[in-house]
Amino acid sequence: MNFWIILLIALGCATAVGASATRGEAKPNIIIIYADDLGYGDLGCYGHPSIRTPNLDRMAAEGMRFTDFYSAGEVCTPSRAALLTGRYPIRSGMCHNQFRVLRSKSKGGLPKEEVTLAELLRDRGYRTGMIGKWHLGHLPEHLPPQHGFDFYLGLPFSNDMMPTAEAPKGRAKFFAEKNEYWETPLLLGTRVLEAKPDQRTLTRRYTDEAVKFIRMNQKAPFFLYLAHTFPHVPLFASDQFHGRSPAGLYGDVVEELDWSIGQVLDQVRKSGLSGRTLVIFSSDNGPWLTYEHHGGSAGPLREGKGSTWEGGMRVPGIAWWPGRIPSGRIQREVGLTLDLFPTVAKLAGAPLSKTVLDGVDMSPLLFGTGTVNREPFLYYRGSTLYAARMGPWKAHFISQSAWGSDKPVFHDPPLLFHLGLDPGEKWNCAGTNAVVLAQIQAVVEKHRAGLVPVPTQLVETVGH
Numbered sequence: 001m002n003f004w005i006i007l008l009i010a011l012g013c014a015t016a017v018g019a020s021a022t023r024g025e026a027k028p029n030i031i032i033i034y035a036d037d038l039g040y041g042d043l044g045c046y047g048h049p050s051i052r053t054p055n056l057d058r059m060a061a062e063g064m065r066f067t068d069f070y071s072a073g074e075v076c077t078p079s080r081a082a083l084l085t086g087r088y089p090i091r092s093g094m095c096h097n098q099f100r101v102l103r104s105k106s107k108g109g110l111p112k113e114e115v116t117l118a119e120l121l122r123d124r125g126y127r128t129g130m131i132g133k134w135h136l137g138h139l140p141e142h143l144p145p146q147h148g149f150d151f152y153l154g155l156p157f158s159n160d161m162m163p164t165a166e167a168p169k170g171r172a173k174f175f176a177e178k179n180e181y182w183e184t185p186l187l188l189g190t191r192v193l194e195a196k197p198d199q200r201t202l203t204r205r206y207t208d209e210a211v212k213f214i215r216m217n218q219k220a221p222f223f224l225y226l227a228h229t230f231p232h233v234p235l236f237a238s239d240q241f242h243g244r245s246p247a248g249l250y251g252d253v254v255e256e257l258d259w260s261i262g263q264v265l266d267q268v269r270k271s272g273l274s275g276r277t278l279v280i281f282s283s284d285n286g287p288w289l290t291y292e293h294h295g296g297s298a299g300p301l302r303e304g305k306g307s308t309w310e311g312g313m314r315v316p317g318i319a320w321w322p323g324r325i326p327s328g329r330i331q332r333e334v335g336l337t338l339d340l341f342p343t344v345a346k347l348a349g350a351p352l353s354k355t356v357l358d359g360v361d362m363s364p365l366l367f368g369t370g371t372v373n374r375e376p377f378l379y380y381r382g383s384t385l386y387a388a389r390m391g392p393w394k395a396h397f398i399s400q401s402a403w404g405s406d407k408p409v410f411h412d413p414p415l416l417f418h419l420g421l422d423p424g425e426k427w428n429c430a431g432t433n434a435v436v437l438a439q440i441q442a443v444v445e446k447h448r449a450g451l452v453p454v455p456t457q458l459v460e461t462v463g464h
């Protein structure tokens with residue numbers, strides 16, 4: 001073969017590699033931004049009348065906004081376990097009917113046998129960083145560095161879990177806007193960086209770290225999991241945002257989060273990475289309605305955080321990847337945080353183990369190339385299955401308000417709602433749709449029969 005033929009072949013290969021990279025087929029960077037207790041109706045692009053979210057609105061306009069995107073947990077700990085493992089929390093023991101989440105004295109955490117997205121991607125050569133609220137076990141053996149993250153800075157659990165001795169009893173401390181009432185520590189890796197960080201600075205500090213992480217890792221593929229502490233109560237915003245929103249303090253906090261997303265996307269653009277970075281924005285559960293004006297809005301959906309009504313688990317879901325995800329698309333198919341694990345694995349070329357996964361590769365939805373076949377989505381409250389969605393139909397086997405003292409109500413036959421006609425779940429139509437109900441019940445029975453019992457991680461405590 002003469003020199004010119006070899007050169008032409010080499011150039012051809014280089015062009016093919018270049019074209020493949022520009023089409024995003026090289027390993028893409030993955031950024032997941034997770035808000036805490038942000039409701040379905042809390043963003044401008046989801047219809048909020050007074051909270052201003054220009055950066056998330058722009059992200060949606062440049063990418064895809066899901067109308068029916070779900071977290072697989074109704075509260076913090078289970079939803080985060082599901083996000084990182086692609087599995088219903090009942091499979092990992094990260095749920096419990098009474099305790100519901102890990103607490104500041106909990107002994108448990110995400111079992112080491114569970115494979116996280118960070119481990120999957122680190123094995124594929126990714127740099128992995130986590131910034132923000134973890135809530136999957138705060139003892140050293142459970143923290144992000146033990147679950148595949150090269151870098152970690154953040155709070156080990158919710159910002160309300162360690163009130164100080166001087167904080168008033170009951171709900172008053174939540175509305176007092178006093179940082180001195182709270183002492184949830186800020187960790188760097190597995191050590192305490194600050195025992196009592198100023199919560200007004202958290203959104204800004206997380207953002208600065210996220211921007212730095214992107215800048216420092218722009219040459220290698222990276223996975224960044226940015227899990228904001230807010231708008232979980234107690235609410236705090238920095239001076240730059242405090243008192244600015246027409247929607248009060250809750251609006252200030254969400255508008256600062258929106259600023260944060262703008263900073264992250266700007267850094268992706270500045271680093272020249274927008275053509276090979278998938279960014280997902282979502283929330284771990286619905287709004288905490290019992291905190292009144294310090295809680296958010298589920299928009300037209302019923303109930304909020306803690307419940308298996310739509311407002312508890314249907315959350316904002318925005319996906320952004322210029323050049324790959326069609327811009328300005330509204331996606332009305334169901335999407336799940338459970339889908340992120342198999343989707344990202346596919347994009348990174350990572351093989352899946354035999355572990356049961358509950359989501360599907362949602363690339364056809366994201367890239368506008370088709371639909372996906374999925375099993376009905378199951379709504380768990382703690383370790384009990386309350387409801388299931390198949391297509392537009394949702395059956396409730398049990399219902400209960402989110403936080404009240406009411407007991408669960410068992411429904412036989414189940415309640416049935418058509419979420420297309422009735423997103424607020426007002427009109428039970430079980431009487432005329434027996435076939436649909438039977439189909440949903442059959443799938444639920446199959447799921448139950450396939451569950452392998454594991455011990456819950458949420459009960460045992462350390463110390464007193």
Ligand code: MG
Pocket residue numbers: 036037075076232284285
């Ligand atoms: Mg939450």
